[in-house]
Amino acid sequence: MNCEDTQVGTEISRRGFLKSAAFTGAASMISSPSMAQNPGASNPEQSNPAVPNLPGEYGTPVPQFQSLRRPMGKTGVQVSILGMGGYHLGTAAGQAEVNNMIAKALDHGINFFDNAWEYYKGMSEERLGTALKGKRDQAIVMTKVCTHGRKKDVAMRMLEESLVRLQTDHLDVWQVHEVVYYNDPEKCYAPDGVLEALSAAKQEGKARFVGFTGHKNPSIHLAMLNGGYAFDTVQMPLNPLDYSYRSFQQQVLPVAAARGLAVFGMKSMGGSGEMIVNGVLTPAEALCYAMSLPGVSTTISGIDSMEVLDQNLRILQSFKPLSAQQIEELRAHGKQFQDGRYELFKSTVKYDGDLGRQQHEFPSPAELPA
């Protein structure tokens, strides 16, 4: 199972030109007629091989082990290479399931827990806070502030609410959530804006490190990074398809890494598992790729059940960083999807939160044609 060199290598070469996954996967997609002159296309005659699971990926027990850790940028903190996403805590079966998942994650050395003020109207934060009761000091707790362009005072009120829900007196990381609109950097940097709240929270000892996150476009991230604020962390989508389409790993990751920022990867499987469901990547390929990128501290992956946690733990247990060649092969494979169809968070409004759109006075997705 795993990311051991030979197995992932075999996996990728077996797949060959997987023109196809896209055509067979999505019900609303049809394949194109074969055209006589089609230099950009892979061989249309080639059948689509099934993408098998790596052996042991599902269903086998998880042995005891401790996750690898890495320096979290220049913070001096050591973080597990896999982090637990907070959004999906809200969809888990209930508090008991969340308690068990988080206890098991901690047992295996996973110490990074993501969240956001607006996830499930606070329920994700509450569930995490309850599950970490008595274990707070083993965890790196991150949450995000959801001002979406509003001012410092709104941010500080959100911080207090987050702390109450998370049952703690301080956050390890506090990030500006969903920096995805072209006017967001300007709004963040405005006098009395959210960045002043980040600084105030740090001074008051309520947040140790601060940063921002977004999924839309590298140029927005660069505008944030180049605005002069001393961020400690930055979060971005990182997966093999990103390399060929509006690429964070080509445009933002090197800048962040050069400055020693802690980089958190997300959307390793496309945001909602689109790359897995459509047969583009296996879960092991997706996570191993994201966790192998130089400069990345941790990869945040949403986990909403014990089954998914176990799957990720098995991948983590056997993880060895992919070789440069394996990384190249996955990028080459991902290039055929360079129209962005599996990274719709970069193009459509599909992944933009309602609250953020309302605060920016943008029409709701239902009012837009796409």
Next chain:
Amino acid sequence: MQQSKTIPLRNFGGTDVKVSALALGGHHLGAAKDETTAVEIVHRAVDGGITFFDCCWEYHRGKSEDWLGKGLKGMRDRVFLMSKVCTHGRDASLAMQMLEQSLRRLQTDHLDLWQIHGVSFQNDPALFIRANGAAEALSKAKEQGKVRFVGFSGHKDPDIHLAMLNTGFHFDAVQMPLNPFDFNFFSFEHKVLPVLVERGIAPLGMKPIGGHGEPVQHGVFTAEELLKYAMCLPVATTISGVSELSILEQNLRIAQDFIPLSVPQMDALRERAKPYAGDGHFELYKTSIKFDNPEARIAHDFPLDLQSVEVKQMIYATQNTGRPYPQVPE
């Protein structure tokens, strides 16, 4: 009777060729209610001072070129005529076939400008410049005297335009969306326009009012404000399409009475667009793949979304032919 007035003329890039600062777009021409109306629009445009006529091999499956050719009959030498080739990554030989068909439909022996249509995908620059790619057709057509100038057009991503400009191929013109929203979102005005000006390549603006006039319908701008904004940029011309004579008259009046906006006026328009531009909802051609030309997606081997309006239109237009593409002559 309309009094004949003129529209300001501008240099076409670094050349001495003059073109009118407003151009007639070919796509909307094919949506006129009938051929007679389309021919009237062309006649009135020439009479009103427009010298630059845009078209494209695939607009309305050839109807736009047909109608424009009929409208320009007897006036070919008075205008600067552009069409575009729709290989979408395919070979030079296909491009040359399309050129011959464009010339026949347009009833002429040469084009003033021939552009690559719909440069929209990350791999388009590589497909263009490869051996036997469309770049070879552009050069050959120029050598044969069938086209005077060559260029490319696209509305998706300034970085793709820059990659085209970095292929090393010599372009005479480049077409792109230019409007106050663009200034604030994935901006061609910021990233591409200065490069063209520096290299003496003729910049051609399009989508001055957002493609289908959405910002005007929503009351954010008037058509006059938007058309003036685009015409004030350092471009050779601004391409705007009409399907009705009444709209043409409005556009002619704006262009004939054109006085450039001041810098503060331009900035005020940019500032007004900013709150709407952040998510690009008036420029969906830059973001959503639902606005991709389905025939271009097929040529690239990208899957189609059967729910998209463009795909439904394509299927309707081709239902009796079994061919997704407009017919290419043997």
